[in-house]
Amino acid sequence: MSDPLQLTHKYYQSGEQLIGAIVTQFIYMFDELSFRGQPKTKLIDTFCAILKNYQHVLSLVFAVKEINENPQILPNVSLGLHIYDSHGSARMTYQNTLKLLSASERIVPNFICNKQKNVMAVIGGINNKISLQMATILGIYEVPQVSYSVLAPLKSVKTQLPSLYWTSHNEAYQYKGIVHLLLHFRWIWVGIIVRDDEIGEKFEQTLIPMFVQHGICTAFSEKMPAIFQATETLCSLKTIQAKVTSLFNSKVQVYVVNSRTSTMTYLAWLISFTSEFYDVATISVGKVWIMTAPWAFSFQTTHKALDIQIFDGSLSFAIHSNEVPGFRNFLQSVHSNLEKGDDFLRVFWEKVFNCLFSDSNGDNENSDTCTGQENLESLPGSLFEMSMSARSYSLYNVVHAIAHSLHMAYTSRPKSVARVDRDSLDSPNLQPWQLHPFLRSISFNNSAGDMVSFDENGKLAAAFDLVNWVTFPNQSFSRVKVGKMDPQASPDQEFTVYEEAITWHSTFNQVPPISMCNDNCYPGYRKVKKEGEPFCCYECAPCPEGKISDQKDMDDCFQCPRDQFPNRNRDQCLPKHLNFLSYSEPLGITLTSLALSFSLLAALVLGIFIKNRNTPIIIANNRDLTYTLLISLLLCFLCSLLFIGWPHTVTCCLRQMIFGVTFSVAVSCVLAKTITVVLAFLATKPGSRIRKWVGRRLANFIILGSSLIQVSICVAWLCIAPPFPDFNIDSLPQEIIIECNKGSVTMFYCVLTYLEFLATVTFTVAFLARKLPDSFNEAKFITFSMLVFCSVSLSFVPSYLSTKGKSMVAVEIFSILASSAGLLGCIFFPKCYIIILRSELNRKDQLVRRNL
Structure with missing residues (x-):
């Protein structure tokens, strides 16, 4: 060969x-x-x-x-x-x-x-x-x-x-780390820069689907030609300006760069060349560069015409490394005239120190002579780094x-x-x-x-370090590890980033910077997709009534838990207030005062009647019925107090039962008095057989019979479905109603219906007997009192059904007090007037004269 x-x-x-x-x-x-x-x-x-x-x-x-x-x-x-x-x-x-x-x-x-x-x-x-x-x-x-x-x-x-x-490790781990990094800082509007070849195409085809899967949008994907193609591709100033405009005049704040040496060399050349027409500081403001593992500041990508501070604050992934003890001292001992057998050193030394050895074949007249004692530590990081x-x-x-x-x-x-x-x-x-x-x-x-x-696939087990590149005006830089992507760690510890250790570009208005297609949708709003735009571009719409969003950029609003309600801004759930009629609140104090006042008034009237029990006006109106009626009215006033305060099982059962029974007794007494008046008038006619019906037995029968029917209804109610304390969460949006659940609504309305029936019968009889001649005839007063009672009862049902919470309880209390007060006032105040102020009319001769 x-x-x-x-x-x-x-x-x-x-x-x-x-x-x-x-x-x-x-x-x-x-x-x-x-x-x-x-x-x-x-x-x-x-x-x-x-x-x-x-x-x-x-x-x-x-x-x-x-x-x-x-x-x-x-x-x-x-x-x-x-x-x-x-x-x-x-x-x-x-x-x-x-x-x-x-x-x-x-x-x-x-x-x-x-x-x-x-x-x-x-x-x-x-x-x-x-x-x-x-x-x-x-x-x-x-x-x-x-x-x-x-x-x-x-x-x-x-x-x-x-x-x-x-x-x-496999490149897929680096892709995963990029996605983790973007999601950590919520950078969902990014640009991609790759080399114009099959490597760049593979990078795009792998990364872009991962972005879509995790809700990250690609604003653009720019292909950089290989350095050999640079002259052919960018043959005119117009072409250069168009490419720079697409890169730097965008709203994109974050660039993911497939940082092969040729890609970064061309990108650095492009920025350097463009600086003659654009302010480099301006085009790089607010940009975050995310580099893949091959990236490192080198002479090829940071020549003297380029200010490396453009890349200040950049983030890159690098194979995990650590500081090896003794390596820096070893580098400090390296000198060109001491290394025998090293044919790399001579050329390296001449290039980095811009000098020539005395026996060199170089012809650079501007170069100094190499002494061999130059210090590697004096070199900028783009030429040589002292850290491994x-x-x-x-x-x-x-x-x-x-x-x-x-x-x-x-x-x-x-x-x-x-x-x-x-x-x-x-x-x-x-x-x-x-x-x-x-x-x-x-x-x-x-x-x-x-x-x-080495693992089973022959790979040296290693993780990726997340490196922050901090540059300085003298073209030097430092590498700071600010995170890690460790595929061997547990899923929750796979990616870590120490945000406080990151140094960002000095031109950022806020850190970490934001890279989104539009402003965030703040809590209280939800995202609404823009037609014809990528899914990362959206509008913000307020949450509908009853729903909230408590984080930025939520796709939809959600209901608060049942025991909470949305605040005014619809960005937070607040605990619902407890709603019950308390003795300590103004409404509770007012109703309690009214109930006690009417009770004292009823007791006072009862005392007056007992004191004057032998006077004609009291004897003529059946003393026993009068006493029974006054006592039942007294109890009606007092039973309203059961509706105030925190509901308990006993009070829930007693309030409706006592209310129903005492009112039944009161209305029965009024009915008995009315029937007694009518029968007394009819019994005065000669030969009348009705005389035998006049007396206590008929009155007692009416009272006991009418009251027992109501008692039976109440007992059945207690046996079937008795009332019980309940927390009503759904009726009021901002309050939890602490109420007495009626148990059986049907039985409750049976009690009311029966009271209405008694009141109607009493009103009818009293109305027919209103013109009977009698000095102390009660028929007129009973008619008016029952008219008041029926009016209150008829208005109670719609008012009761249209209110909730403490207002519903207040309506029922008011109905009880109004009805009882109507009976007390209309029936007994005229008599008290005669007994106290017109005692001359309280004589038997007045009664006889009136009858004649």
Whole structure:
């Protein structure tokens, strides 16, 4: 095979056991093969140097140095390192992979000679494309290969290439983390920026359906051309302005960027170029950049013409990393004239410090001479970082994993090793394929305290860190971990974010910023979809009567619990007030005062009648009936007090029963008095047989008979469905009515109907007897009193049914007091007037004279 182009970008450190690596530090362009002559690799020009990637080389060197200095790992075996550059080319990747397997710089695979390199495992490459290119060769020889690509290939790759391992979880976890992040900050109106190729298309096709599923709208999806296509795509100022307008003159506050290097390079170039026509600070105000795992500030995306503060406050996902003890000190000791065997360092040093070594072939007249003592700490973060990056951390862990696997292979017992005997595990005879069972079962804690192990799919167990990028005016920056996406954690702990640790862009008016199609619908309102707009765009409508919304952007309002009611703004449920007629409130005090006053008045009238019981006016109107009527009226006034206060089982049963029975007795007394008057008049006629009916027996029969019927109704009521205390939650929107449930409404209306029947009969008889000649005739007064009673009773039913709560109780009390007062006033006040003020009329001769 012909000699390939001898590029000097490699690193070699001898050792009894070698770890190979393919990194991507310098990208070159090569000519096309014509196949008209002997194939040769001809270099056209250097395209770019990914300067920050030099830390990958140093992390490998540091890990090997740490292992060789550690007596606990491979104590009798020295570990070596052989690194080549892929140069971002499939041709060079295949070529340098074969070099790792060859005895010398000439590619002579499948031959074993005295100087054969003992490469036990290979690390690489930086992305899936390079990794798979390497795996097609390494898989043939079953050499363990660990890819440090940020995102792992499909699961089927492990089946096809069982010798391939990688350091990352599936990309789906990163998508899930982006969704969690957007939902945490309620960013539901976002823009997507991807590369214009199959990778960007896959990113869109995967992420957008997840957004829709979780209620996130995509305002736009902008495709960025690869850097090679930039000149062709943006060939005019008008095209540039149109693209910038679509990106930055939008209401979108949050951009999700599939941050491949080419995407970010072009985006940075676009912003830089546009700054000549737009104020960069203006177009970036209020923007949050969410970057995917490959993102890191580098010289390619933050050249000198671009102010990196545009990306201040950006958030990105990165493979979990930790600070490795001693790494910073190791970097501080790196100098260009001390590193032998490192062909990467010289070119890196000249580029980052903008200098040339004295023996350099460079022709840059403006460059200073490199002293070799320049300090890496003086470099901005876009060129080189002193803290270990996520990829470097993965490489560090991979070297230690391989070393631990080798250590296990040397120290394991023969019975634990398949297909080999103990002698074959000696250093000269150990083969790469024998390392697989140890590599699959490896598990240890590294020097940073993190667990390192490969799962059943050959992936190095790792989580994603959420990183906040804080930039400074001098083009430096810092990475701050503000969260984590850990697929191995429980669902509620899978995604965590420390909001207080995030530094936002200084131009935001509020933090965290808002990214929505329209303003929030505040509590008390609900979302109403706009016709023809995405589901994230909506209007706000007030909650209907009786419903509330207590959070922002609720799809619908909801009813309060039964014991609560909506406040005026309909954004909160308040406890319902207890509604019952209390003795302490003004209405309760008033009705109690009236009831006691009328009771005292009835007692006073009873006392007057008892004191003047032998006077003609009292004798003529049947003293026993008068006393019974006054006592029943007294009880009617007092029974109204049972309706006031907190309802209890006893009071609920007594209030309606006592009310019904006492009123029945009172009306029965009035009926008996009326019938007695009529019979007394008829009995005065000569030869009348009615005389025998006049007397106490008839009056007592009427009272007892009429009252017993009501008592029977009440007893039946108590037996069938007695009243009981109840909490009525539904009748009043803002109150809980504490009432006496009637138990049986039918029995309640039976009591009222019977009272109305007695009152009607009494009124009819009294009305017919109203003109009977008698000095102390009560028929007129009874007629008027029963007219009052019936009027109150007829107006009570509609008033009672149209009120609720304490008002209903007050109506019933008022009806009781009004009816009782009507009977007391109309029947007894005329007599009291004669007894007290016109005593001269209270004589028997007046009675006889009137009768004549």
